[in-house]
Amino acid sequence: MNDYHIDNSNEVDYLVKLINSSQFAHVNWNDDLIQKLKPFSVRMISSFNHLSGAHVSIKSISDSLTVHLLSTYYRAQYNMPFEYPDLKSIQQHYHHTFEITRKVVVPFEQYIHHTLSDDEIALIAIYFGGAIREQKTSTPTQNEVLVVCSSGIGTSRLLLQQLESRYRGIHFSSPMNVLQYENSDLSNVQLVISTIKLNTQRNIPITTVSAFPSELEWKIIDNAIIKAGLATSDTLKLFNVDTLLDIVGNYAMIRNPMGLKLALNDYLTQLTQEPLLAAPQENLSELIKLLPPEHVGFLNHQKSWKQAVRTALSPLLEDYSVEKNYIDQIIHLTESNGPYMVIGSGVMLAHAAPRDGVNNLGATFFLLDKPLPVMTNQKMVHVIIGLAPIDYEKHLSFISDLMTQLQQKDWLTNLYHLNNKRDLFRYLYKDN
Numbered sequence: 001m002n003d004y005h006i007d008n009s010n011e012v013d014y015l016v017k018l019i020n021s022s023q024f025a026h027v028n029w030n031d032d033l034i035q036k037l038k039p040f041s042v043r044m045i046s047s048f049n050h051l052s053g054a055h056v057s058i059k060s061i062s063d064s065l066t067v068h069l070l071s072t073y074y075r076a077q078y079n080m081p082f083e084y085p086d087l088k089s090i091q092q093h094y095h096h097t098f099e100i101t102r103k104v105v106v107p108f109e110q111y112i113h114h115t116l117s118d119d120e121i122a123l124i125a126i127y128f129g130g131a132i133r134e135q136k137t138s139t140p141t142q143n144e145v146l147v148v149c150s151s152g153i154g155t156s157r158l159l160l161q162q163l164e165s166r167y168r169g170i171h172f173s174s175p176m177n178v179l180q181y182e183n184s185d186l187s188n189v190q191l192v193i194s195t196i197k198l199n200t201q202r203n204i205p206i207t208t209v210s211a212f213p214s215e216l217e218w219k220i221i222d223n224a225i226i227k228a229g230l231a232t233s234d235t236l237k238l239f240n241v242d243t244l245l246d247i248v249g250n251y252a253m254i255r256n257p258m259g260l261k262l263a264l265n266d267y268l269t270q271l272t273q274e275p276l277l278a279a280p281q282e283n284l285s286e287l288i289k290l291l292p293p294e295h296v297g298f299l300n301h302q303k304s305w306k307q308a309v310r311t312a313l314s315p316l317l318e319d320y321s322v323e324k325n326y327i328d329q330i331i332h333l334t335e336s337n338g339p340y341m342v343i344g345s346g347v348m349l350a351h352a353a354p355r356d357g358v359n360n361l362g363a364t365f366f367l368l369d370k371p372l373p374v375m376t377n378q379k380m381v382h383v384i385i386g387l388a389p390i391d392y393e394k395h396l397s398f399i400s401d402l403m404t405q406l407q408q409k410d411w412l413t414n415l416y417h418l419n420n421k422r423d424l425f426r427y428l429y430k431d432n
Helices: 008-019 022-026 032-052 058-077 087-093 095-104 106-112 118-135 155-166 178-182 215-227 233-239 241-249 257-272 285-290 305-318 324-337 396-406 409-415 421-428
Strands: 144-148 189-194 206-208 296-299 342-344 347-350 362-374 376-388
Touching: 032 058, 032 095, 032 106, 032 118, 058 106, 058 118, 087 095, 087 118, 095 118, 095 178, 118 178, 144 155, 144 178, 155 396, 189 215, 206 215, 241 257, 296 305, 296 421, 305 324, 305 347, 305 362, 305 376, 342 376, 362 421, 396 409, 409 421
Parallel strands: 144 189, 189 206, 296 362, 347 376
Antiparallel strands: 342 347, 362 376
């Protein structure tokens, strides 16, 4: 069943059809070896879901994966190496799926006393890719822009809010993680905007920016959107609230930038019946709820960004909101994907996915006595905001409140001049 060559663009679809074919109906499920391999199949799927955050149904592929493990078992026992014709393509385009699969096959390798080759792992990885593809986690119904982050939360949610505010009439996907991106049907996608580096799929252009883009990055996004044919330079200038604010600022002093922005937004909304920017909450209730006094403070004499992250998230560890491996995962994600959690102006939104060890919703807010480089000297962090999300929605109010503050140019400037916890705590809640 494994002697086939698949066109790169259709390999996942091919396997989905293959594993649903009638050949699996003729397997003797009472066979002793099949019965021994079935638990490994179930365990692989469960481990894959845990490590990836996917929701692959055990029922959907456990039988077909078990039959595949049977052939893998015999190839290993009789030293019959298999060569996958498109191995490099799988390793490149399905990198995360491949690497997670490499981890979940370990118990099976121990059972057969044989380390699987990359070719064998590629075959198993496509089973998982096919299952994710079948779920249609994000099937575009129109030309759209995908927003991608390592975990599909946190920084990408922050970026999405700004994109939807800035670009009217353009459809942005709900943030997806890397695994979903790798295994999604991208036929109607014209542009990908990501907070981390990605491999190109189907020659779709990718724009990598911070979660809180700088003026230069906004120009890069503008150019990418124009180049993708999603807008013209004239339409971007006409309906961009930030552009209007810049024009007004050149001729008059703006005493309340956020107030003016909301007023302009309301006016344009009445004209177009399409919201440009969701109005902020009347108070910062989520900040108050998630930042009790013991979760706010200063970090002095930190030797590295890793130490600073561990110290900043330690209150969440102490009150059992997160497990130790959650903090380890934040550091691992940063080392693997670069400093994408540094969202601009010295702010690091330190977070991972709920599955990585979150027990309760929580957050911390710590200022460093001096900025520290994260991975490279180009990304300096002055404040670490630790976030422990329990799902993909309940932390959004906190993200929204945070974005509202960061959009005020003087807020961070004044923040960085504070030097004691009492003033910091008052400053965070001064509008309540």
